[in-house]
Amino acid sequence: AQSVTQPDIHITVSEGASLELRCNYSYGATPYLFWYVQSPGQGLQLLLKYFSGDTLVQGIKGFEAEFKRSQSSFNLRKPSVHWSDAAEYFCAVFTGGGNKLTFGTGTQLKVEL
Amino acid sequence: DTEVTQTPKHLVMGMTNKKSLKCEQHMGHRAMYWYKQKAKKPPELMFVYSYEKLSINESVPSRFSPECPNSSLLNLHLHALQPEDSALYLCASSLQISNQPQHFGDGTRLSIL
Numbered sequence: 541a542q543s544v545t546q547p548d549i550h551i552t553v554s555e556g557a558s559l560e561l562r563c564n565y566s567y568g569a570t571p572y573l574f575w576y577v578q579s580p581g582q583g584l585q586l587l588l589k590y591f592s593g594d595t596l597v598q599g600i601k602g603f604e605a606e607f608k609r610s611q612s613s614f615n616l617r618k619p620s621v622h623w624s625d626a627a628e629y630f631c632a633v634f635t636g637g638g639n640k641l642t643f644g645t646g647t648q649l650k651v652e653l
Numbered sequence: 654d655t656e657v658t659q660t661p662k663h664l665v666m667g668m669t670n671k672k673s674l675k676c677e678q679h680m681g682h683r684a685m686y687w688y689k690q691k692a693k694k695p696p697e698l699m700f701v702y703s704y705e706k707l708s709i710n711e712s713v714p715s716r717f718s719p720e721c722p723n724s725s726l727l728n729l730h731l732h733a734l735q736p737e738d739s740a741l742y743l744c745a746s747s748l749q750i751s752n753q754p755q756h757f758g759d760g761t762r763l764s765i766l
Contacts, residue, residue, distance in 0.1 A: 582760070583657075583743055583760050584757040585757070586755075586756065630695055637751070639709060639751055640701075641698070641755055645694075646693075646694075
């Protein structure tokens with residue numbers, strides 16, 4: 541079955557430092573992949589998506605992600621983290637023939653000032 | 654600002670009460686979703702509506718009853734809930750049911766006494 545795995549439960553970075561959040565997928569064909577962010581007490585905001593084509597995807601808030609088929613990965617990156625980036629980040633993949641969105645377990649990002 | 658509006662933001666109810674959660678979107682999306690999210694966990698799909706018809710029910714207990722009166726509105730009727738039903742309930746919508754990014758509301762925080 542299609543799934544995504546986020547190996548890091550918690551990550552702490554200093555403000556201004558670079559960030560990489562890991563996501564590994566399990567899927568036979570080319571998956572449809574997403575990154576969402578959830579701030580405390582709020583819903584999920586779509587950061588970026590990968591459907592096909594260019595493997596480096598640009599998103600909102602200065603985030604980007606790279607799809608690597610050889611590594612079954614879709615890691616999220618940001619060159620310089622801001623304190624407001626502290627939140628929960630979810631990687632997700634379409635399953636069930638594209639009708640269902642299945643989430644990873646999430647990575648909690650803490651930003652030290 | 655989210656384009657999917659959920660009301661109320663918070664709801665406290667007893668186990669014998671009947672209440673409803675409401676979700677509204679005006680983006681012309683024809684697929685709408687209910688998710689349940691427990692603390693420190695990813696969202697879990699409950700129901701999917703496509704063109705106002707129930708398409709997916711993830712074996713949700715009958716004390717949760719969804720309704721889609723028109724293409725912009727999605728309700729979740731609650732009756733005889735259990736304490737373990739306390740969670741954040743998220744609504745989402747997408748252009749179509751298959752392989753389209755989902756846009757989430759901020760959720761309703763539900764507490765069962």
